[in-house]
Amino acid sequence: MTADEPPALELPGLVRDKVAEGRAKARATRARKQAEAEITDHLPVARVLLDLQPAHLDRDFDYAVPASMAGDATPGTRVKVRFAGQDVDGFVLARLEASDHEGRLSPLKRVVSPEPVLVPTVAGLAAALAERYAGTRSDVLRLAVPPRHAAVEKEASADPGQPVAPDPVTVAGAWAGHEPAEAFLRHLGSGGSPRAVWHAAAGTDWALLLAHVVATTLASGRGAVVCVPDGKDVARLSAALDAVLGAGQHATLTADSGPAARYRSFLAISRGAVRVAIGTRAAAFAPVRDLGLVAIWDDGDDMLAEPRAPYPHARETLLLRAEREGAAALVGGFARTVEADQLLRSGWAQEIAPTRALARQRVQVNIAGSSDIDLDRDPLTRASRVPREVHAAIRAALPDGPVLVQTPRRGYAAALACERCRTPARCAVCTGPLRLTGQTTPPACGWCGTEAAQWACPVCAHRGLRAPVLGDARTAEELGRTFPGVRVLTSSGERVLSTVPAGPAIVVATPGAEPVAAEGYAAVVLLDTWLLLGRPDLRTEEEALRRWSDAIALAGPGGRAVVVGDPAHPALQALVRWDQPGFARRESAQRAEAHLPPASRLATISGDPGALDDALTLLAAPASAEVLGPVPVGEDQWRAVVRVPRPEGPALSRALLELQRLRSARKLDPVRVEVDPPTL
Missing domain, CATH: 3.30.70 (Alpha-Beta Plaits)
Known part of the structure; x- marks a missing residue:
């Protein structure tokens, strides 16, 4: 060292140790990254479907598989990759020996979970639906595969044991009167794949009959998927399956069950612990192994139409699955859609329907004021909202059990108009419709809530108001005054009853919110039928008939139904005859003439x-x-x-x-x- 050279820096021992430790960690990190970057020799290419919104990026991308991920990056697993400078989620579709891409492949960034949640059948179904509905596969898979719940993945799916074997005598007895159900069940039980459109008789316990069909499918060594419109129907079908198959033999898939419960059920199905999946529209994608049956109940309900892109309908999803996987198909309901009728007319499916004797004995349907005798007794029958015939039917039925009254509008007075000139009553602040919320409350705007206690008609200056349309609350109030001492219940909006006990009671419900009576209703009354028929929609009459049929079907054996409406209307005539299939055929013919779906x-x-x-x-x-x-x-x-x-x-x-x-x-x-x- 010369005089001009600075003295060597002496590091304290603790600092030297820290520096050495840092260098060791850096070498270990470089070694680990080098090992992670090493590409596996066995199937080194992963074909990945990325979760990307743009439609032009809806294609497969190839990535290299690092050796450290080779065991976990199996088809169906979730992965993270680098795409356009961002981390993107994706699913591994396949592992390949080579790629068509000529350049260097980017490696997978990490395997999110080694759980294979996207089975090949569902991946193929997603591609077919994306093409059918002009959407992207990633949008379909958001509907098909629920979000990951890491804690649930660590749980083992419980083994439910063997299901209860179906009793042929019990199954045949439950389906008695619906022809040719016996042939359908026999074909299904032998491992076949029959297809049928089922029109159920009023009063049929549809959940129990579907449970017997599922049990027959399981006995043939295959699984089943059943879709129903809402959670109330899921609970009813779940109880029927527990009674027929035993507890724990099926899994439910509904959005209301919560992320953890839904993912737990999904994994039980994906892992093969259970082979029966039921639920709302998302259950149509359930990864059931060895699928032997797809079934849907009440396929005309709008709850089965997906509101998110690409907007697939559960019925079309299930029918496409049946076609692709060679499974049996059953489309059932008390009413029949034109799409179901198209399946019959094309020969794709066969009909199962009640005999005329069974249809007649289950329930009797009358239209108020349809005969001269009724008009003689009450000349104002056709002008009255609740004619004398309805009061007589309710009074006669109450000793035998509850009575269901269906009204299309909820609330107290759903709309108000001038009592003198019938001009609709509007809010002075926002021009919204005025409504009554109770017997003692002033009218208020249905949009902004402003009260209009001093309202006057802008046309004639009259201050009186009338209610051309009454809601379920006002209807219940009027019936309570007419039948004092009788319990009156309402079911609508956010307060929907699932069941009502046996015994005298009047249940006022809006369409779709009707609770199930323990022993069936002694009578069913349909009010304001004109209101459902007044909707400006392509399916107005078909939808009205479906809602009426679902309500009347809740009647017990031998029950009675009274309908207040136009006796000459084709939909009401079909309801009286319990001929919903005939109405669907006529509707299909009219749509074909107008070049409307399904033609x-x-x-x-x-x-x-x-x-x-x-x-x-x-x-x-x-x-x-x-x-x-x-x-x-x-x-x-x-x-x-x-x-x-x-x-x-x-x-x-x-x-x-x-x-x-x-x-x-x-x-x-x-x-x-x-x-x-x-x-x-």
């Missing part, structure tokens, strides 16, 4: 005027396509309808899917595309 396939394109015009310009629709509209459907929102003959439906879906990809790649303003919307 054709419709798609709606909605958006702001500029985006919609661009979309219609870019759409390469089939030559047979008709474009109807555009028409305004809201503030700055317009909609066009594209219609093609039914055989051209797949071509229209492909054209719409290509339109979505093109607009996504060009980053144009989005439009909403909906294929076969449930309503127009």
Whole structure:
């Protein structure tokens, strides 16, 4: 060391140790990263479906599989990858020996979970549905695979043991009177895949009959998926399955059950611990092993239509599964949709229906004022909301059990009008409709809540109000005064009753909120039928008949139903004869003449005027396509309808899917595309 050279820096021992420790950790980190970057020799390529929104990115991407992840990155597992500078979720679809990509593959970043939650059958179904509804596979998989719950994954799925074997005599007795159900069950039990559309007789315990069908499927060594409209129906079907199969033999999939419970049920199905899945529309994707049966109850209920993109219907999802996996199919209900009728007319399915003797003995349906004798007794029958015949029916039925009264509107007085000139009563602040919430409360706006105690008609200055439409609360109040001492219950809105006990009672309910009576209702009354028939919709009459049929079907054996409405209306006539299939056939014929579904396939394109015009310009629709509209459907929102003959439906879906990809790649303003919307 020279005089100009600085002295060597002497580090204290503790600092030297820290430096050495840091260098050791750095070497260990480099070694670990080098080991993680080492690509496995066995099936080194993972084909991944990424969770990406843009439609033009709905394709498979290949990634290299590090040796450290080779054991966990199996088909169906969740992974994280690097894409466009961001961490993106995805599912491994397959492991391959080589990739078609010529460049260097990026490695998987990590395996989120080694649990295979995406089975190949569901992955294929997602691809088929995405093409059918002009959507993306990632959107379908958000509906099919519930979010991960790490704590639940660590739990072992319980083994429920062997299900109770079905008793052929009991099964045949439950289905007696529905023909040819015996042949359907025999074919199903022998391992076959029959397809049927089932029209149930009024008063049928549909949940019990479905449970027997599921038991027959299990006895053949296969699994089953059953979809119902809502949680109330799920609870009823679950109780029936417990009674027929034994506890723990099925799993329920509903959004209301919560993330942990839903994921636990999903894993029990995916792992094969249970082979029966029931639930609402999301259960249609349940990864049941060795699927032998798909069934859906009350397929016309709008709750079975998915409100999220790409808007698939549970019925179409299940029928597509049955076609792809070779499973049996059963579409059931007290009413029949035109789509179910199309399955029969095309020969895809066979009919199961009650005999005329069974249909007659279950319930008797009368329309108030339909005969000359009724009109002689009460000349105002057809003008009265609750005619004398209804009061007589309720009075006669109460000693035998509860009476159900269905009214289409909930609340007290759903709308108000001037008593003199019938001008609708409107709020002076926001022009919203005025409503009554109780017998002693002043009218208030249904939009902003402002009270209008001093309201006067702007046309004639009259201060009197009338209620052209009464809600369930007002109806219950009036019936309570008419039948003093009788318990009156309401079921609507957020307060829906699931069951009511036996004994005298009047239950006032809105459509879809009718509780189940322990021994069936002694009588069922349908009020304000004109209100359901007044909706401006393609399915108005079909939907009204379905809601009426579901209510009357809650009557006990030998019960009576009284309907207040137009005796000449075709839907009410079909209800009296319990001939919902005949009504569906006539409805299908009328729609075919008007080139409406199911004789054709419709798609709606909605958006702001500029985006919609661009979309219609870019759409390469089939030559047979008709474009109807555009028409305004809201503030700055317009909609066009594209219609093609039914055989051209797949071509229209492909054209719409290509339109979505093109607009996504060009980053144009989005439009909403909906294929076969449930309503127009």
